[in-house]
Amino acid sequence: MITVSVIGCGHMGSALLEGLATVEGYRTIGYDVDPAVLDDVKSYCDRTTTDIDAISDSDIVALTVKPDIVPTVLAEINLHAEQTLMTAAAGVERSFVSNQTDATVIRLMPNLAASLREMAAAVAWDEPDPAVETMLSDLGSYVVIDETHMNIATALNGSGPAFVYYLIQSMQTRAIKEGLDKSDAQTLAIQTFIGAAEMVRAADEPIESLIDAVCSPNGTTIEGMNVLFDSNVDAEVGDALTAATERSAELAAEVDHE
Template sequence: MMDVSVIGCGNMGGALITGLSDAGGYRITAYDVDPDAFESIEAYADRTTTDLDDVRDSEVVVLAVKPDIVPLVLEDLDLRAEQTLVTIAAGVSTDVVASETDATVVRVMPNLAARTRNMAAAVAWEAPDENVERMLGDLGEFVVIDENLMDVATALNGSGPAFVFYLVGAMQKRAVEEGLDAEKARVLAAQTFKGAAETILRSEESIEDLIDAVCSPGGTTIEGMDVLWDSDVEQEVGDALSAARRRSAELAEEAEK
C-alpha cells in the first residue's frame, strides 16, 4: 500500500482521491481546512483531517490547492528529502515550490477525468519518480514534457475537458432541437466523443485520415464537414486554448513576484 495525502479536497483534489480509491493499493489521507469539503470524498479516503500534521508521513503528498494558496500551505508543510511533493497548481513553477521544501518536487497537470481513471496528464520532473508514475498510470494516460511547456499542457489537457463539454453540449442541444430526447441525445453525443477519442489513441492514422474514413462521397458526414471546413470553428477552438495558455503564464508571473 502506498501512503498518499491530498491537500485540498475541491474538484481536482476530489477527483484524484476518487480515482486512486477506485484503483486500489493506496492508503489515502484527505486534508482540507474546511470540514464540509469532505462530504463528497469521505467514502473514498481512509482518513480525513483538518490538521496538516497528519499528512507529513505520506510517501507522496499532492498539493491540490489554488495557486494563491500554495505559499500559505508551504509555510506550514514540513516534508523530508525522501518524500515526494506533487504540485498541480496552474502557473506555479517547480522552482517556486522546491525553494520551500526538502521533498522531491514533481509538477503535474492532471484533469477531472482522474475521477473515472481516464485522466490525461502532463508531468515535468528532473528524474522519473516511481511512485508518481504508478499513480498517474492508475489514473489514466500521461506524457512527460519540459516544464517550459506546462502552460500549453495546462490549456490543452487541464482546461480541455471544459472545451469538450461545451462541444458535447452544442451537439446535444441541436439534436434536441431536431427532435431527439435530451437524455438520449446526451448519451449519444458523449459516447461519440468517447469513442472517437479512443479511436485516435488506438490508431496510428492522422486526424485527417480518420475524418476521411468517416466521410463517404455525397454522404451525410461530408455534408456536415463542409460546414465545419467553411467555418472559423478551428480558429475559435485554437483561440480558446491560447487564451487559457496565456492565463497560465500570467499566473506563473504572479506566483514569482
C-alpha cells in the same frame, strides 16, 4: 502500500482521492481547511483531517489548492527529503515550490477524469519517481514533458475537459432541437465522442483520413464538414487553448510576485 496525502480536497483533490479509492495499494489522507469539504470526500479516504501534521509520513503529497494559496500551504508544511511534493496548481513553477521545501518537487497537470481513472496528465520532474509513475498509471495516462511546456499542457489536458464538454453540449443541444429525445441525444453524443477518440487512438493514419472515411461521396457528412471548413472553428478552438495557456503563464507571474 503508497501513502498519498491530498492538500485541498476541492474539485481536483477529491477527483484524485475518488480515483485512488478504487485501486488497491494506496493509503490516502485528505487534508483541507474546510471540514464541510472533508465530509464530502471522507468516503474516498482512509483518513480526513484539518491537522496539517497528519501528512508528515506520506510518500506523495499532492498540492491541489488554488495557485494563490500555494505560498500559504508551503509556509505551513514541513516535509522531508524522502517525500515527494506533487504540485498541481496551474502556473505555479517547480522552482518556486522547491525553494520552500526539502521534499522532491514534481509538477503535475492532472484533470478531473482522475475520479474515473481516465485522467490525462502531464508531469515534469528531474528524475522519474516510481511511486508517482504507478499512481499516474493507475489514474489514467500520463506523459513526461519539459516544464517549459506546462502552460500549454495546462490548456490541453487540464482545461481541455471543459472545452470537450462544450462541444458535446453543442452537438446534443442541436440534436434535441431537431427533435431527438434528450436522453437519446445524450447517449449518442457521448458515445460518439468516446468512439471517435478511441478511433483516433487506434488509427495509424492521419485524422484527415479518418474524416474522409466518414464522408461518403455526395453524402451527409461532407455537407456538415463544409460548414466547418468554411468557418473559423479551427482557429477559435486554437484560440481557446492559447487563452488558457496565456492565463497559466500569468498565474505563474502572479504567484511569484506575491
